[in-house]
Amino acid sequence: GAGVSQSPRYKVAKRGQDVALRCDPISGHVSLFWYQQALGQGPEFLTYFQNEAQLDKSGLPSDRFFAERPEGSVSTLKIQRTQQEDSAVYLCASSRVGGLGPQHFGDGTRLSIL
Amino acid sequence: AQTVTQSQPEMSVQEAETVTLSCTYDTSESNYYLFWYKQPPSRQMILVIRQEAYKQQNATENRFSVNFQKAAKSFSLKISDSQLGDTAMYFCAFMNLPATGANSKLTFGKGITLSVRP
Numbered sequence: 640g641a642g643v644s645q646s647p648r649y650k651v652a653k654r655g656q657d658v659a660l661r662c663d664p665i666s667g668h669v670s671l672f673w674y675q676q677a678l679g680q681g682p683e684f685l686t687y688f689q690n691e692a693q694l695d696k697s698g699l700p701s702d703r704f705f706a707e708r709p710e711g712s713v714s715t716l717k718i719q720r721t722q723q724e725d726s727a728v729y730l731c732a733s734s735r736v737g738g739l740g741p742q743h744f745g746d747g748t749r750l751s752i753l
Numbered sequence: 754a755q756t757v758t759q760s761q762p763e764m765s766v767q768e769a770e771t772v773t774l775s776c777t778y779d780t781s782e783s784n785y786y787l788f789w790y791k792q793p794p795s796r797q798m799i800l801v802i803r804q805e806a807y808k809q810q811n812a813t814e815n816r817f818s819v820n821f822q823k824a825a826k827s828f829s830l831k832i833s834d835s836q837l838g839d840t841a842m843y844f845c846a847f848m849n850l851p852a853t854g855a856n857s858k859l860t861f862g863k864g865i866t867l868s869v870r871p
Binding site: 672680695732 | 757788790795796797798799800803844846857858859860861862863864
């Protein structure tokens with residue numbers, strides 16, 4: 640597609656359940672980022688991939704959060720044993736490698752934990 | 754670590770008038786980019802304008818321009834001839850450029866809600 644695609648757009652889960660959020664970046668974009676955006680706040684960095692390599696995961700809030708990009712294209716963010724504080728919008732962004740290209744964002748997945 | 758501060762939580766402007774959104778940042782790095790992103794209710798984050806720190810000339814994109822004051826670590830966005838479609842949340846963001854040239858994460862401010870009145 641022309642842009643970054645994220646699915647599902649909305650996800651409701653009960654506390655304690657595991658969830659998986661998908662990101663399909665722009666074709667040819669080497670870099671992929673995940674951000675977490677709490678209500679009324681700016682996005683906060685979670686993790687970064689260059690191709691299939693996860694180069695920075697310093698923003699992941701706990702070991703319940705796990706991200707992968709096995710073939711260097713689609714990425715999945717998994718949250719295990721969800722907690723209420725995990726409720727947020729999860730944004731994915733992709734860009735060309737080299738630091739010169741801007742990050743293009745998807746529409747995000749709004750996660751609500753009941 | 755870098756920080757980005759947007760101290761105005763919301764602003765309102767009359768259609769066709771000009772508005773300026775403020776942003777300050779703190780960093781010890783010398784090589785970086787600054788951005789303004791727009792986020793309408795649809796949630797998609799849209800790039801408005803970008804400024805390279807090494808460039809003295811302020812960036813402009815049609816009705817959008819910035820006032821980049823490197824010494825003061827200030828990066829404000831001016832929107833001229835405001836339109837109803839400009840109503841959105843606006844985020845200031847910082848990106849450090851590592852020496853390797855690899856891409857780097859964005860650090861965002863808390864954002865400002867801009868309302869354009871008809």
